[in-house]
Amino acid sequence: MSATAAPRAAHGIFHKAGSLRAERRWALWSAYVSLIIAAIVMLAPPFYMLITALKTSAEIADLGGNPWIVRSPTLENFAAILGNEMFRGFFWNSIQVTVLVVIVTMLISVPAAFALSRMRFWGSQWLATGVFLTYLVPDTLLFIPLYQIVGGLGLLNSTWGLVLVYPTLTVPFCTWIMIGYFASIPKELDEAALIDGAGWLQMLWRIFIPVALPGIIAATIFAFTVSWAAFVYPTAFITRPDEMPLTIGVVSQLIRGDTFAWGQLMAGALLAALPPVVVYAFLMDYYVAGLTAGATKG
Amino acid sequence: MASDATIARNAPTVAPRAAPPTTLQKMARRRSTVAFLLTLPLLGVIGGLVAWPAAYAIYLSTLNRRMTAFIGLENYAILLDNDTFRMVIWQSCFFAITAVILKALIGFWLAHMLHHIPTKGQRIWRGMLLVPWVIPPALSTLGWWWMFEPSYSSINWLLSVFSVPPVPWLGEKWWARISVIIVNVWYGAPFFMIMYLAALKSVPDQLYEAADIDGATGWQRLRYVTLPMMRNIISITVLFSLIVTFANYDIVRVLTNGGPRDLTHVFASYAFQVGVLSGNIPRGAAVSLFMFPLLAVIAYFVLRGINQRTKEIGA
Numbered sequence: 001m002s003a004t005a006a007p008r009a010a011h012g013i014f015h016k017a018g019s020l021r022a023e024r025r026w027a028l029w030s031a032y033v034s035l036i037i038a039a040i041v042m043l044a045p046p047f048y049m050l051i052t053a054l055k056t057s058a059e060i061a062d063l064g065g066n067p068w069i070v071r072s073p074t075l076e077n078f079a080a081i082l083g084n085e086m087f088r089g090f091f092w093n094s095i096q097v098t099v100l101v102v103i104v105t106m107l108i109s110v111p112a113a114f115a116l117s118r119m120r121f122w123g124s125q126w127l128a129t130g131v132f133l134t135y136l137v138p139d140t141l142l143f144i145p146l147y148q149i150v151g152g153l154g155l156l157n158s159t160w161g162l163v164l165v166y167p168t169l170t171v172p173f174c175t176w177i178m179i180g181y182f183a184s185i186p187k188e189l190d191e192a193a194l195i196d197g198a199g200w201l202q203m204l205w206r207i208f209i210p211v212a213l214p215g216i217i218a219a220t221i222f223a224f225t226v227s228w229a230a231f232v233y234p235t236a237f238i239t240r241p242d243e244m245p246l247t248i249g250v251v252s253q254l255i256r257g258d259t260f261a262w263g264q265l266m267a268g269a270l271l272a273a274l275p276p277v278v279v280y281a282f283l284m285d286y287y288v289a290g291l292t293a294g295a296t297k298g
Numbered sequence: 299m300a301s302d303a304t305i306a307r308n309a310p311t312v313a314p315r316a317a318p319p320t321t322l323q324k325m326a327r328r329r330s331t332v333a334f335l336l337t338l339p340l341l342g343v344i345g346g347l348v349a350w351p352a353a354y355a356i357y358l359s360t361l362n363r364r365m366t367a368f369i370g371l372e373n374y375a376i377l378l379d380n381d382t383f384r385m386v387i388w389q390s391c392f393f394a395i396t397a398v399i400l401k402a403l404i405g406f407w408l409a410h411m412l413h414h415i416p417t418k419g420q421r422i423w424r425g426m427l428l429v430p431w432v433i434p435p436a437l438s439t440l441g442w443w444w445m446f447e448p449s450y451s452s453i454n455w456l457l458s459v460f461s462v463p464p465v466p467w468l469g470e471k472w473w474a475r476i477s478v479i480i481v482n483v484w485y486g487a488p489f490f491m492i493m494y495l496a497a498l499k500s501v502p503d504q505l506y507e508a509a510d511i512d513g514a515t516g517w518q519r520l521r522y523v524t525l526p527m528m529r530n531i532i533s534i535t536v537l538f539s540l541i542v543t544f545a546n547y548d549i550v551r552v553l554t555n556g557g558p559r560d561l562t563h564v565f566a567s568y569a570f571q572v573g574v575l576s577g578n579i580p581r582g583a584a585v586s587l588f589m590f591p592l593l594a595v596i597a598y599f600v601l602r603g604i605n606q607r608t609k610e611i612g613a
Contacts, residue, residue: 031414038408039426042488046433048452049441060450067452112340119333127337129601134348136538136597138545140566141590144573144583145351145358168347175340200332229434231548232566236574247436251552262444269437280432284425287432291489292496 053077053267060262077263087268089242090249093159097245100163101227105170113178114204135172139232147236157240166227174219177293181215218290225276246272359584373584382560390564394544397482402536405490413498431488439552442481471561474554478562481549497531534603537596565589
């Protein structure tokens with residue numbers, strides 16, 4: 001951080017026009033150099049996963065030569081993993097759980113956020129604080145009691161058990177950022193709706209949801225990425241391969257024995273990571289808005 | 299909240315009704331009733347899936363292994379007597395603190411660099427640098443695991459180009475600890491970057507202009523304008539990340555699974571091993587509850603920071 005600050009400090013206030021421009025150029029150069037280095041480091045692991053997935057097993061096993069380049073690219077790893085029925089099962093389980101959890105999350109958090117931001121009632125301030133506090137409770141603190149509870153309900157080894165517990169990951173944050181978005185809607189809109197004779201639910205449905213749509217998209221993306229990437233709960237609750245979602249399925253089932261099929265493993269991991277990456281690529285601004293909303297809107 | 303009061307009074311008269319409403323209908327239209335019904339599912343999630351399990355965990359941790367008898371705090375006493383567990387406490391703190399400091403510094407540096415380049419180019423750089431945060435960590439850690447693989451390590455190959463001897467990434471205890479931290483920093487630094495970038499952009503330009511007029515050097519601008527303006531976001535982000543890192547499970551599980559010789563276990567992975575894999579649920583609950591005091595302290599400070607910020611913004 002002091003890289004750009006240092007040269008300016010040396011000159012103090014007695015700038016000459018030429019040196020100022022040189023300084024600016026120097027600052028820009030150092031910025032680009034750092035960004036390039038950072039981008040290389042940040043993108044190296046996924047890049048190497050892709051390189052490995054494109055190699056044949058013989059090329060992976062070959063220790064001579066640069067492992068970072070692929071000499072005879074092949075799609076056979078992707079074909080093999082897509083032809084693997086178990087892997088397709090993981091994918092299907094993930095889609096099922098994620099879609100259900102996103103729907104449940106939005107149905108819970110949007111009305112609740114509306115009530116908390118617009119209808120002051122006894123304890124609403126406390127409840128809003130409670131929502132934030134539950135967001136801070138990590139899943140690793142809860143998985144053992146939840147293991148007992150889910151087991152008591154007979155939902156271990158079932159995707160329904162996951163649909164039951166994932167809202168603990170998604171609902172608090174989604175409610176929290178929706179409270180922020182709803183609170184930023186001007187009161188005049190409510191009043192206009194009231195003059196037209198709208199009830200509370202009409203107000204929510206006709207005004208708040210359309211106006212806060214960017215917030216709803218951000219919250220949906222958050223709920224989607226979190227339930228897609230969830231790892232602690234499925235690891236604890238699911239031991240039968242046919243009920244596993246992708247994260248734990250790829251990590252536990254594709255790693256078998258002493259000789260790993262690295263190419264297939266990497267192909268599987270990349271395909272599993274694809275949905276959130278695609279969502280991110282197309283909706284980056286909403287994604288970033290959702291990330292930063294938690295701290296800046298609160 | 300004057301408008302709310304008028305809403306509540308006016309609502310029944312606005313809606314055209316032929317017959318006077320019954321008590322039940324009045325109840326159904328009362329503001330508090332509607333609000334209660336709207337928040338009921340949320341209360342269900344918070345109460346039934348967070349508060350109740352948390353209380354239940356405390357109860358579980360006071361039982362014996364077969365969950366037949368109450369043994370008070372003995373699980374905690376046994377754990378604190380156990381060398382492995384004392385190592386777990388140490389490793390969790392070391393891991394969380396080192397990783398968060400590195401993430402905060404790297405995130406701040408990247409945000410600063412990103413803030414310096416022309417706005418037009420920022421989007422694409424931001425897009426590339428945020429990729430680690432987007433990939434589910436369990437899956438990207440698989441990639442790291444493969445890069446650390448002893449005989450095929452591609453990182454060691456790069457090091458060998460600079461004639462550095464191969465590093466036993468996951469085989470030796472300190473290297474294994476460092477590897478876990480590297481992966482966590484790689485995954486978490488982009489989050490810090492994006493938070494700090496948002497904060498940097500919210501600092502009004504007038505402040506910098508005023509600082510320039512007063513003849514502030516670059517360091518002084520950073521020290522007396524940028525940092526005070528960002529103080530709140532920095533502390534919220536650091537504290538929040540401290541919680542998440544402290545409670546991290548997936549990276550340790552995939553990369554080392556606690557090895558070599560249980561030396562890289564953190565609370566979460568040790569609780570999993572004791573509670574679920576070895577089947578000692580009460581002691582596993584006790585392990586994860588050791589996180590609670592620290593999390594409570596951090597949560598208190600986060601909440602204070604958020605409240606301060608709300609006041610500063612002037613909501």
